[in-house]
């Protein structure tokens with residue numbers, strides 16, 4: 001059966017023009033891992049693994065129709081396991097930070113890994129990004145399921161999670177999240193794709209123009225825990241108009257110092273009304289590529305690759321400092337401990353729902 005290993009399996013093309021193929025992508029402790037590719041009729045595609053629900057590539061045209069992969073990542077599963085700074089994955093059960101790895105629910109204190117000393121980050125030592133998800137293909141969508149047992153990484157409640165990826169004819173990646181629990185718990189799921197709209201491996205993202213639909217953000221302490229909500233007006237955090245990311249990143253500013261650059265949650269709304277809104281628009285002037293992020297979430301973390309440090313990525317290309325950026329739709333960091341933030345609590349009988357759309361495009 002060996003030849004089959006390298007032969008893509010044609011999985012779906014019936015209900016939409018998007019085709020889904022798959023190929024084996026290694027195994028972990030005897031469980032096989034698969035890489036799926038969702039391709040539309042124009043030839044634009046995304047590849048996603050059921051290891052961490054990781055988006056490994058997003059191949060889209062520039063203003064002249066030239067294709068490039070705009071997502072940072074690696075060629076092999078082994079590299080994702082060994083050294084990934086959360087490239088493309090689903091982070092959970094609680095994306096972003098929880099102060100000192102502690103929170104209380106109904107009077108009981110829970111203790112989590114402090115894997116980002118002194119805080120908890122992205123679900124802990126073995127977060128959702130490091131799990132093998134069950135994958136099925138339905139109507140050209142990739143449906144991933146993961147059940148996180150009660151007590152996993154210190155979180156209460158068995159959490160049943162479904163993440164559905166859809167790739168449209170118009171080069172939009174739709175991500176739908178759903179989850180339910182059998183005990184009260186906290187939840188914050190996101191996708192951690194790193195973008196460079198010139199193409200992965202290109203120079204820094206400092207010339208990318210960013211607009212964020214937020215008049216407020218969460219300032220942070222020196223350990224990156226929010227200290228409240230503040231206006232962006234008259235600060236380097238005002239992205240209400242399209243602004244080059246590099247234009248103010250070097251100014252003297254305590255918040256830029258605390259985040260080592262931009263690594264902050266922007267407040268899209270202060271209550272979680274579940275309505276889809278346009279959160280951010282990113283434009284890269286030379287290629288003309290654009291990325292519009294819409295989400296139902298109340299916040300979006302703008303992280304500009306401050307921890308990238310000459311990391312060898314796909315094809316041995318070197319991902320240098322600030323050569324990729326993330327726009328992570330989420331609820332606010334540390335919200336289990338901050339009562340004035342939208343609540344991250346999920347109770348039995350409720351369904352957690354989130355939709356985020358990464359719409360790739362071009363402007364001429």
Ligand code: GLA
Pocket residue numbers: 085086096121224263301303307326328
């Ligand atoms: C998030 C955090 C950053 C960093 C990256 C991963 O975006 O906010 O501080 O930990 O993940 O490197």
